[in-house]
Amino acid sequence: MTICFDGYVSAPIHINNGIGQGNPGSMPGFNFFNADLLDISMGRKNELVLAFVDDVVLLAIGMDFVQMHDILSDMMTCLGGALQWSREHNSPFEFSKFMLMDFTHNPAHAVDSAPLVLPHTSIEPVPMMCYLGIFLDNQLRWKEQSARAIKKGMEYMLTLWHLSKHSSGLPPRHIRCLYVAVIIPKMFYGIDVWCQPTRQGQKKQTGLVRVVKALSRIQRLGAETILGGLCSSPTDVLEAHMNLLPIELLINCLCYRAILGLTTLLLYHPLALIVHRCAAHLPKRHISTLHYLLHTYQVDPGAMEAVHPVSRHPALQSWIRISITKMREEALAEEQNVDEGTKIYTGGSSHNGHAGAAAVLL
Secondary structure, X not given: OOOEEOOEEOOOOOOOOOOOOOOOOHHHHHHHHOHHHHOOOOOOOOEEEEEEOOEEEEEEOOOOHHHHHHHHHHHHHOOOOHHHHHHHOOOOOOHHHOXXXXXXXXXXXXXXXXXXXXXXXXXXXXXXXXXXOEEEEOOOOOHHHHHHHHHHHHHHHHHHHHOOOOOOOOOHHHXXXXXXXXXXXXXXXXXXXXXXXXXXXXXXXXXXXXXXXXXXHHHHHHHHHHHOOOOOOOHHHHHHHOOOOOHHHHHHXXXXXXXXXXXXXXXXXXXXXXXHHHHHOOOOOOOOHHHHHXXXXXXXXXXXXXXXXXXXXXXXXXXXXXOOOOXXXXXXXXXXXXXXXXXXEEEEEEEOOEEEEEEEEO
């Protein structure tokens, strides 16, 4: 690398390949660095490129695996393709980390899968892979991901059980904090991607019923560990005393919160068009989790207000002073001693299952 500014030209500086992951500026900087890599598909219908920092996915859609492999090979080797980007940006690919997955719901088609041949290597298809912490299988059944979520939750729960010894362990309030802050995020990571919440159908429950039951057993073990309850204690009583939602409601809450965030995206966001398309039509076959959640909760993206992202410096101090007192008498006494020229009074209440809020400026 050579640095040039104001007529000054530095001597060549050797650059070591890698990403400064401890530097906060490396994350937004890498968005500019690999922007050309995302333009490989150039909006073509059967091609798509996804990336999160240095984890890149090339996606091809076709009638058979031979056609899809040809598309992937062209995306790698064509003019302006991935290999050219690698050479021009001094970022050589680690071909040993490349993984190929052929997605199909028909098990008979998996037999026809063949290796992807590239100029430098040949990549064999795999039945399962991990991307950003989510385990994908070639049929998108999410069995491996759900099994790993249950295993991870049980491992963390047993570790928490060792910390809750009655004689020398942590107090129950700290055990509950660890369960809420550590085990729940670990166990339900990406749950809006791989888990279909249960709901009662006409004849039976739909969704991942077995997975939800397994996760509920882990939460029951957590409730017994925190409260010291008996094995015969009802699960709903333990969860009520622990002030935790039942596992079915917790999964619905997490998925509903995620789907609301997707429906409030601005129209220029890459996911906004996909969300609107999935909400407008529910296919009879190959229903994705996004389809399932949008139509289960009956969320209409067109009726949601778009949330505009606002840049705000973390060190910026607000000029508005906020004061919330616990007692009415304290609020009245403070109001008489405040000499600011502009004062806004706010309040909230609950009525008939709804929340209300008001603000008054005199």
